[in-house]
Amino acid sequence: MENTQERFFTVGELAKRVGVTVRTLQYYDKTGLLKAKYSPSGRRIYLHEDIFRLQQIMFLKSFGFPLAEISQNILHQNLPADLAQSFTHQRDVILKQMENLNQMSALLETMIAEIDLNHELSVEKLFTIMELMKQGNPYSFVFRYFGNDQIKTINNRFSSESAGTYIDNSQQIFAQLQDLYQQGADPAGKAGQELAANWWKLVNEFTSGDDRMLNTLVSAGLDMDHWPKEAKPIQEAIQNFLSKALAVYFENNNIQIPEVKGNQHE
Numbered sequence: 001m002e003n004t005q006e007r008f009f010t011v012g013e014l015a016k017r018v019g020v021t022v023r024t025l026q027y028y029d030k031t032g033l034l035k036a037k038y039s040p041s042g043r044r045i046y047l048h049e050d051i052f053r054l055q056q057i058m059f060l061k062s063f064g065f066p067l068a069e070i071s072q073n074i075l076h077q078n079l080p081a082d083l084a085q086s087f088t089h090q091r092d093v094i095l096k097q098m099e100n101l102n103q104m105s106a107l108l109e110t111m112i113a114e115i116d117l118n119h120e121l122s123v124e125k126l127f128t129i130m131e132l133m134k135q136g137n138p139y140s141f142v143f144r145y146f147g148n149d150q151i152k153t154i155n156n157r158f159s160s161e162s163a164g165t166y167i168d169n170s171q172q173i174f175a176q177l178q179d180l181y182q183q184g185a186d187p188a189g190k191a192g193q194e195l196a197a198n199w200w201k202l203v204n205e206f207t208s209g210d211d212r213m214l215n216t217l218v219s220a221g222l223d224m225d226h227w228p229k230e231a232k233p234i235q236e237a238i239q240n241f242l243s244k245a246l247a248v249y250f251e252n253n254n255i256q257i258p259e260v261k262g263n264q265h266e
Helices: 012-016 023-031 050-063 068-071 080-118 123-134 140-147 150-158 160-183 192-208 213-224 231-252
Strands: 008-010 044-047
Touching: 008 012, 012 044, 012 050, 012 150, 023 050, 044 050, 050 068, 050 213, 123 140, 140 213, 150 213, 150 231, 160 231, 192 213, 192 231
Parallel strands: none
Antiparallel strands: 008 044
C-alpha cells in the first residue's frame, strides 16, 4: 500500500503539494477537520479525495471562515441555499472588517498629517485627537491648536461620559447649522439666534470661563485655510451663516470677545 504513491500521500507529501505545514495537517487530523488514514505499517496517509477536501478548507479559510464553522457546517452542506447563507454572512463580516480597516487607515492618515503640520506633536495631544476621531467627531482637529497644558486641562475636565454628551450636543448643533444654512434662513432670525445661543453655551461649557482657551478656539476658527478636508463642508456655513448669527447675538447681549493674540497652533 505504501508503495502505490499514485494513490496515497504521506503527511509530508500532502503538505508540500498543497502548501501547508506538517503541523497544520497534524492539527486538522487531531481536530477531525481532515482525518488521516493509516497504512498497514501505521503511517499516516491521505487519499486523492483528501487533497480536494484540504483545498476546500484552505479556500474557505482564506475568506476568513473559522475552522469550526468549516468543519461543522460548510463542508457538510449540500444545499445551495445553505451555502449561500454561509457565504452571505461571511461576506458581511468581511465588509465590516474592510470598513474598520478603512477607518483605521483614515485615522492614521490624519495622524501623519497632524505630525507633518505640527512638526512636533505631544503624545497626549496626539491621542486626544485620535480618541475624538474614533468617537466620530469630525472637528477633533481643533485640538491641534491647544497647548499641552490646555490639553491636560481639557482631559481632566471631561470624563468619558461627559465627553460623549458634549460631542453629541456639538454634532447636533453642527447639523442644525448646516440645515439652517441650506434652507437659506436669516442669521438674525429666531432660529439663527437660537443656534447662536446654543453655540455660545457650548463654547462656554468647553472653555469654562478661561479667556486663553476661548482665544485658542477663536484662533482655530480664523485659521480655516489649514482645516483638514473632512471639515471643509462646514466652512461655508460657518463663514456665511454662523459668523453673522454670532455677531448679532453678541451685539444684542453685550458680549465682548477677547482679542485674538495670535495663533495658538503648536
